[in-house]
Amino acid sequence: MQTRQGLCQDCLTWQKKYPQLLHNRALFTYNDAMQEFFKQYKTSGDYQLSNCFTSVLGQFLKKMPADDYVPIPTDTKSYQRRGFNPVCGIFGKVVPLYECLNKRELPVKQAHKNRSERLATAQPFQANMDKCRPLAGKQIILLDDVYTTGRTLFHARDCLLRAVPSLKITTVTLAR
Structure with missing residues (x-):
């Protein structure tokens, strides 16, 4: 479990571009060990590994209701x-998921990019407006498997806020 307090270097960098972290x-x-887990889970498609973190995620997300x-x-x-979907596999056993984003196919997967290439990635998400409208004024938690640079989560948050400006969004990842 992570125990670090305060802003990390990524947050300090993002803060210059986004006033709201x-x-x-x-x-x-x-x-x-986590890299090996994701290699087996995502690359090899070992879906049974999605059960590994169910208990700890359940305890953690009870403290962060949305x-x-x-x-x-x-x-x-x-x-x-x-x-x-790896994210749905990990979190779907713990909380009900509300799928309202679509992702376009990228020519090069994020995992195959270096840090600068990841940060330069164009917006890959599109909001399903019919599904997003009911979220107005709600508190949501945006879920992802791994936080590498934060680019994916910022893109997803931006997409959701364009669709529903009144959303309150926090994010949770399995690993960072």
Whole structure:
């Protein structure tokens, strides 16, 4: 479990561009063991591994109640190859998920980019307006599996806020 307090270097950098930070909470540090977990889970498609963190996630998210929990979507090609959305697999056993974002396919996956390339990634998300409208005025938690640079979460948050400006959004990731 992560115990660090205060703003990390990424937050200090993002703060220059975005006056309102994400206030992301990550449960675990992205270390060699976590990297191996994600390789087996996402790359090899071992869906059973989605059960590994159910108990600890349940305890953690009870302390962070929200009106809705919105997962980061996967693009269609990745979903077809893998057969599941990794974020939904991890968090869907713990909280009801409200899927209202779509993701366009990127020419190069985030995992294959370096830090500068990740940060330069164009907005990949599109809000499903019919599903987003009921979120007006609600507190949501945006969920992702790994926080690497924060680019994905900022894009998703921006997309949701354009669709529903009155949203209150915090973010949770399994690892950082």
